[in-house]
Amino acid sequence: MSVVWAIAKTTFHEALRRRVLNIVLLFAVVSILASRLFSWLSQGEEIKFILDMSSNSIRFFSMLIAVLLGASMIPAEVERRTIFTILAKPVGRTQFLLGKYLGGVLTLLTNIAIMGVIYLVVLVFKDRSYAFNATLWEGVLLMVMEVSLLLAIAVATSAVASTPFTMVFAFFIYFTGHMGEVFRQLSSPEHVSNVGVRMLMGFIYAILPHFPNFDLREPLLLGEAVPLFYVGKVIVSAVVYIGVVLAIGHLLFSQREF
Amino acid sequence: MRSRRLRIVVVVAALVMLIPLSYLQQSIDRDRFLYSLGEPLEYWRISQLNVQGITGVIIGAVMGGFRGVAADMLWLKCDEYFHTGNMQRLIPMAQTIVMLDPHFIDVWTVTGWHMAYNMFAEAQAMDDWEGQVRWFKMGIDWLMDGFQENPDSAEIAFNIGWTYYDRMDMYPEAVKWLTKTLRSEAPPEHTGRLLGHAYELMPDIERALEWYYRVLRVTPDDGTARGATITLKMRFAHAWRLVEEEKYDEAYQEVYSWLAAPHGDTPNRIPWHLIATIAEKQGKFELALKWWERSGNQYQLDELAQRRIHALRRQLGMPRWKREYPGWDAPAVIQE
Amino acid sequence: MPVVIETNGLSKTYRGPGGGTPALVDLTLSVEEGEIFGLVGPNGSGKTTTLKLLLGLLYPTAGEAKLFGKNPATDAGVRSRVGYLPEGPYFYEHLDAEEVLGFYAQLFQMPREQARERIDALLEQVDMANRRHVRLGQCSKGMVQRIGLAQALINDPGLVLLDEPTSGLDPLGARDMRNHIVALKKQGKTVFLCSHILSEVERVCDRVAILHQGRLLQVVRVNELTGSLEDHFVQLVEEAERH
Numbered sequence: 001m002s003v004v005w006a007i008a009k010t011t012f013h014e015a016l017r018r019r020v021l022n023i024v025l026l027f028a029v030v031s032i033l034a035s036r037l038f039s040w041l042s043q044g045e046e047i048k049f050i051l052d053m054s055s056n057s058i059r060f061f062s063m064l065i066a067v068l069l070g071a072s073m074i075p076a077e078v079e080r081r082t083i084f085t086i087l088a089k090p091v092g093r094t095q096f097l098l099g100k101y102l103g104g105v106l107t108l109l110t111n112i113a114i115m116g117v118i119y120l121v122v123l124v125f126k127d128r129s130y131a132f133n134a135t136l137w138e139g140v141l142l143m144v145m146e147v148s149l150l151l152a153i154a155v156a157t158s159a160v161a162s163t164p165f166t167m168v169f170a171f172f173i174y175f176t177g178h179m180g181e182v183f184r185q186l187s188s189p190e191h192v193s194n195v196g197v198r199m200l201m202g203f204i205y206a207i208l209p210h211f212p213n214f215d216l217r218e219p220l221l222l223g224e225a226v227p228l229f230y231v232g233k234v235i236v237s238a239v240v241y242i243g244v245v246l247a248i249g250h251l252l253f254s255q256r257e258f
Numbered sequence: 259m260r261s262r263r264l265r266i267v268v269v270v271a272a273l274v275m276l277i278p279l280s281y282l283q284q285s286i287d288r289d290r291f292l293y294s295l296g297e298p299l300e301y302w303r304i305s306q307l308n309v310q311g312i313t314g315v316i317i318g319a320v321m322g323g324f325r326g327v328a329a330d331m332l333w334l335k336c337d338e339y340f341h342t343g344n345m346q347r348l349i350p351m352a353q354t355i356v357m358l359d360p361h362f363i364d365v366w367t368v369t370g371w372h373m374a375y376n377m378f379a380e381a382q383a384m385d386d387w388e389g390q391v392r393w394f395k396m397g398i399d400w401l402m403d404g405f406q407e408n409p410d411s412a413e414i415a416f417n418i419g420w421t422y423y424d425r426m427d428m429y430p431e432a433v434k435w436l437t438k439t440l441r442s443e444a445p446p447e448h449t450g451r452l453l454g455h456a457y458e459l460m461p462d463i464e465r466a467l468e469w470y471y472r473v474l475r476v477t478p479d480d481g482t483a484r485g486a487t488i489t490l491k492m493r494f495a496h497a498w499r500l501v502e503e504e505k506y507d508e509a510y511q512e513v514y515s516w517l518a519a520p521h522g523d524t525p526n527r528i529p530w531h532l533i534a535t536i537a538e539k540q541g542k543f544e545l546a547l548k549w550w551e552r553s554g555n556q557y558q559l560d561e562l563a564q565r566r567i568h569a570l571r572r573q574l575g576m577p578r579w580k581r582e583y584p585g586w587d588a589p590a591v592i593q594e
Numbered sequence: 595m596p597v598v599i600e601t602n603g604l605s606k607t608y609r610g611p612g613g614g615t616p617a618l619v620d621l622t623l624s625v626e627e628g629e630i631f632g633l634v635g636p637n638g639s640g641k642t643t644t645l646k647l648l649l650g651l652l653y654p655t656a657g658e659a660k661l662f663g664k665n666p667a668t669d670a671g672v673r674s675r676v677g678y679l680p681e682g683p684y685f686y687e688h689l690d691a692e693e694v695l696g697f698y699a700q701l702f703q704m705p706r707e708q709a710r711e712r713i714d715a716l717l718e719q720v721d722m723a724n725r726r727h728v729r730l731g732q733c734s735k736g737m738v739q740r741i742g743l744a745q746a747l748i749n750d751p752g753l754v755l756l757d758e759p760t761s762g763l764d765p766l767g768a769r770d771m772r773n774h775i776v777a778l779k780k781q782g783k784t785v786f787l788c789s790h791i792l793s794e795v796e797r798v799c800d801r802v803a804i805l806h807q808g809r810l811l812q813v814v815r816v817n818e819l820t821g822s823l824e825d826h827f828v829q830l831v832e833e834a835e836r837h
Contacts, residue, residue: 006700010686017688045364052326081684085745088649088678089701092670178323181298206280213286217326218296218361230289237282240275247272254265258651
């Protein structure tokens, strides 16, 4: 475990120094602050604007960071050849992969925490009741799970693919994951008559991550509570999915030669 | 070799895990629907996404699950259309926005207001009665759709009620919708007073008084409510009681006496509505018609009077009514 | 003497069109404990491929390799007895020398106290004690090479694998590296090094294996050579090319 932690820590420290990621973080902060300015444009729905723009900014930029970071983690090590001295040690490929992933998660958490603090400050100035709302925190927790899953997909893919390919693939999974409902409807006889197509659509729907399930925007805006078991289920599904993805990544990575 | 076998076992196990995971995800999808945590974007709705004003960024936002922000951005664009009165662009855009974000209350209420008010007023200025009815109906239908998506929205219910009240003087419908808003935690201000006004003009004097008293219980220094209770009690409360006891002739006389007495200023619609309604209850439709016409001639915007006039004239086989403004100092009573 | 490295018909063909590129063909050799063994050949002869196969970074197409009697590709644990200095090593540039060694010590799950002592001793040994807090991004090539050697020795390995250890070093740096290699032998360690600089190999190695186009031409004992290693190498290669 300390091997995994050593790799995670180093990955985390290195990621914090990456200029690209820091610029993305800066954009996120500016975006959250800008939501306060935009909100005056819609008299009745100021809080909606702030919630929408800020939470979506955090999600969008975290998603960007997850993909940028995840896609370059292993390829960068290979390119810079730092991976040789590490894998020449008694470090299993699994430990290496886990360590890199964990380091990525720590980086994401740090970035989300920074963005979250700014968000909280903006909210508190507008309407305190939202800032200390349980639904808000549940939403943040689920968002963390969502980007962690996306990070896992990016890291697993980068185990064998180049950075550009991984980025495109990860974004593709993200967008199709959000369009899951389309696949579900295309798998029903009322929309599609061809059995083969329906089965394919159904299969895709079954295995794609259902990213919309991580979104608690509506109950937050409507001031409604979210059942705890729902949050629990989503977390479990995310953890299992991450496990599956990392297991596949591990297989790919252990076959890889350097 | 052992390590390779273990690796294969791990991966097979992981792939097998996709099966229960898939069931879990679908269970979560169902929970989301059951507990109204947010509807997924339906396939057929995407095919209805209106092309106007939709940029690639908006599409990307929609596909990436950023529907809220996409809706917000489109709403900002709508602001421009409001100021230029460009309904051709505004309505499809508003439809797209509520498709993305059905709980965006502002879009429902502001667009509905635009249809039932601004466009209605334009048709009214051109004396286009059919146009008025069309825009009114469109606005009401739009707001009703909004209420269906947001059954807890006091704001939308209030807007529907207000639109019925103010545009078409459809008091029973207005009352029904305004009452719905009272179920919410924070009903819009003045709802109580508005209900009082609606009942006054319906007319249902007793209920009107009831509502004004309720307003006074909550805000004892409400000038309008206080004034209204006094005038209603003094002038028409007794007459209304007679109506409820079906003593229509006595009720008619009482209201007539009040109207005939010198007051100094033109009476508002309440006594005319009241006396016309009593005449109808007496079965004296020609008489009732004259009273409705008195109110309709005096007040161009008395939609209730106009509707009763059109209905009674049809019933009596009389030609179409043409409004004749009698002047501000015409006698309050008619030639019977 | 016990055998530390053993290969049997070790072959590696890289995947590609027309059956692929054979990088190493049928390599069979053994390295005994305590000797300094050199693997020489021109660039592209399969030296680095051999090293990577020994470390489990590459998987053989045929044959096998063993370190201390174990397969390095499947047994990660055997690498706890091995140290490796790659050609032109790279490390995390944001770390300084002390932190880099600390990181590698953690990979061996070394207790903190033991790691600290080991790091101090190694920094002293490679003459980096005064520059332990210089970030690697600001270090010269020679300094990075020395830190590379230090990380290869962090676990006090029984076997040290060096890939082109003097490549890119100035004469003084090369001399220091040779001295370090000889010192390792004195400590009873086995050293396996790859190099295309034959004069350097001749000065430190006990035995040398000569590779050409992926094939082992000959294993010679250095002190049994009549002429220089370079002459012998050229002669062997010319003969091989004639056949």
